[in-house]
Amino acid sequence: MTRPIPAGDTGNGDGAFALQGAASIAAAVREGRVSAREVTEAALAHIDRRNPEVNAFTEVTRTRALAEAAAVDAAVRRGESPGPLAGVPYAVKNLFDVEGMVTLAGSKINRERPPATADAAAIRRLSGAGAVLVGALNMDEYAYGFSTENTHYGPTRNPHDTTRVAGGSSGGSGAAVAAGMVPLSLGTDTNGSIRVPASLCGIFGLKPTYGRLSRAGGYLFVGSLDHIGPLARSASDLALAYDAMQGPDAGDPVCAQRPVEPTAAQIGRGIEGLRIAVADGYFSRPMADEARAAVQAVAHALGATQRIDVPEAARGRAAAFLMTSIEGSLLHLPDLKSRAADFEPLIRDRMLAGVLAPAQWLWQAHRVRRYVRERALKVFERCDVIIAPSTPMSAPPIGTEWITLEGERMLARPNLGLFTQPISFLGWPVAAVPVARAAGELPIGVQVIAAPWREDLCLRVAAHLERIGIAAAPAVLSA
Amino acid sequence: MTDPASVDWAAYVDSTASAIGLAIDPACRAGVVANLERIAQVAQVVNAVELVDTDEAAGVFRP
Numbered sequence: 001m002t003r004p005i006p007a008g009d010t011g012n013g014d015g016a017f018a019l020q021g022a023a024s025i026a027a028a029v030r031e032g033r034v035s036a037r038e039v040t041e042a043a044l045a046h047i048d049r050r051n052p053e054v055n056a057f058t059e060v061t062r063t064r065a066l067a068e069a070a071a072v073d074a075a076v077r078r079g080e081s082p083g084p085l086a087g088v089p090y091a092v093k094n095l096f097d098v099e100g101m102v103t104l105a106g107s108k109i110n111r112e113r114p115p116a117t118a119d120a121a122a123i124r125r126l127s128g129a130g131a132v133l134v135g136a137l138n139m140d141e142y143a144y145g146f147s148t149e150n151t152h153y154g155p156t157r158n159p160h161d162t163t164r165v166a167g168g169s170s171g172g173s174g175a176a177v178a179a180g181m182v183p184l185s186l187g188t189d190t191n192g193s194i195r196v197p198a199s200l201c202g203i204f205g206l207k208p209t210y211g212r213l214s215r216a217g218g219y220l221f222v223g224s225l226d227h228i229g230p231l232a233r234s235a236s237d238l239a240l241a242y243d244a245m246q247g248p249d250a251g252d253p254v255c256a257q258r259p260v261e262p263t264a265a266q267i268g269r270g271i272e273g274l275r276i277a278v279a280d281g282y283f284s285r286p287m288a289d290e291a292r293a294a295v296q297a298v299a300h301a302l303g304a305t306q307r308i309d310v311p312e313a314a315r316g317r318a319a320a321f322l323m324t325s326i327e328g329s330l331l332h333l334p335d336l337k338s339r340a341a342d343f344e345p346l347i348r349d350r351m352l353a354g355v356l357a358p359a360q361w362l363w364q365a366h367r368v369r370r371y372v373r374e375r376a377l378k379v380f381e382r383c384d385v386i387i388a389p390s391t392p393m394s395a396p397p398i399g400t401e402w403i404t405l406e407g408e409r410m411l412a413r414p415n416l417g418l419f420t421q422p423i424s425f426l427g428w429p430v431a432a433v434p435v436a437r438a439a440g441e442l443p444i445g446v447q448v449i450a451a452p453w454r455e456d457l458c459l460r461v462a463a464h465l466e467r468i469g470i471a472a473a474p475a476v477l478s479a
Numbered sequence: 480m481t482d483p484a485s486v487d488w489a490a491y492v493d494s495t496a497s498a499i500g501l502a503i504d505p506a507c508r509a510g511v512v513a514n515l516e517r518i519a520q521v522a523q524v525v526n527a528v529e530l531v532d533t534d535e536a537a538g539v540f541r542p
Contacts, residue, residue, distance in 0.1 A: 319525045333499075336498060
């Protein structure tokens with residue numbers, strides 16, 4: 001049974017400030033109503049209590065967190081601006097470099113590498129905005145998976161029902177936020193790895209446009225498709241974190257030379273004037289009742305009656321699958337040759353197969369990406385925002401191999417990303433939005449998709465859905 | 480592209496792995512073959528897209 005905390009209730013000292021959103025924590029710290037140290041200690045205490053059951057954290061950076069909090073408090077005392085995320089505890093998927101720590105990327109193999117000598121670019125920017133890093137989070141090995149059933153570090157458990165998966169590959173990032181251990185986390189998304197855990201854990205996530213946020217200092221999965229982004233319990237917290245991480249970075253060859261386009265002040269503008277459509281065709285293929293109901297509830301609330309086909313979504317997904325199978329494996333060829341037994345058993349055979357694929361398959365997939373892009377972009381002549389399911393179902397039990405959706409039997413793990421994969425292939429921005437559920441019901445979310453570089457529209461619609469009570473992400477204190 | 484069902488993927492796995500110097504544990508071989516067949520089926524979908532010579536891949540290399 002879930003025990004959600006109502007918005008605004010700090011939960012009677014149990015995690016206290018850490019259970020509030022990032023924006024309200026930062027405001028309280030800036031105004032001196034609470035110190036960053038108090039917030040950090042509350043978050044660390046809540047992690048100590050809650051993590052043994054959820055297994056979201058692979059490392060807690062206690063010393064660093066208290067030092068960062070002290071620096072924020074000192075800035076407040078000096079009357080300086082401590083930043084838009086002052087004192088906000090956050091944690092990162094363990095593929096992000098954290099200075100002095102080994103970057104695991106969910107693997108046993110990388111544990112033997114030397115500690116990182118510098119923070120990843122995104123961490124530098126969040127720290128610069130006053131946020132406080134409290135730890136690193138579990139993930140599928142090398143981000144190859146949608147379930148965070150990690151054999152080396154144990155599965156991350158869904159805070160809403162700890163017999164179920166949290167989704168993946170940023171499963172720790174989803175579970176840590178859903179359990180109220182942190183109000184904000186960082187994940188990565190190659191084929192759905194932010195949006196899948198956001199859906200299954202009932203929180204918000206933002207997969208920005210491909211190339212928007214610097215991935216420098218993050219361990220690659222499939223560079224051609226990798227994105228980073230925030231997960232949080234409100235659209236406004238996503239916007240705050242996203243704004244803090246924007247801007248060009250020479251350290252990431254994919255990061256776009258675009259100016260910062262702040263969204264936080266824009267997202268309260270509502271949906272007036274926006275043409276909102278529901279994705280049809282590929283996106284109406286078999287799914288569980290709760291997934292279909294989630295899309296319908298959101299479409300109804302937004303008055304979205306237009307249904308729209310995203311051209312070439314199926315072939316786009318197929319090309320993304322090829323790029324992932326081949327590029328994602330070739331990165332590890334030296335280790336596959338010398339120590340294949342040390343890989344995650346759930347992906348080892350797939351990796352070994354990927355390195356043997358003919359070059360033509362990969363090259364065709366890359367060329368097809370441009371082909372699909374040119375055709376798919378035409379949908380934005382007819383709409384500004386598209387609603388689609390995030391996952392075809394709510395969280396399956398840990399260990400689920402097969403699922404049957406509307407009579408169609410399929411492998412569970414790869415198909416959790418059925419609806420997310422075509423969109424990351426196109427690189428379009430998406431807000432993953434949790435649909436409000438009755439007590440005891442498992443969470444599920446939808447994708448709010450916009451044209452490239454229009455993260456502001458995704459976040460505006462997400463904030464509107466939250467305001468009218470259709471979207472909600474209450475923290476869950478115990479399952 | 481040849482119909483993936485008509486290809487001897489086990490032989491392909493053995494010869495290609497040998498060509499790139501990858502030793503596959505016999506315990507993994509059947510799983511590798513099954514995975515490669517699955518990738519081949521998906522490749523058939525992608526290869527069905529009729530491209531012209533000017534359909535260039537989108538590179539991100541910026542000198």
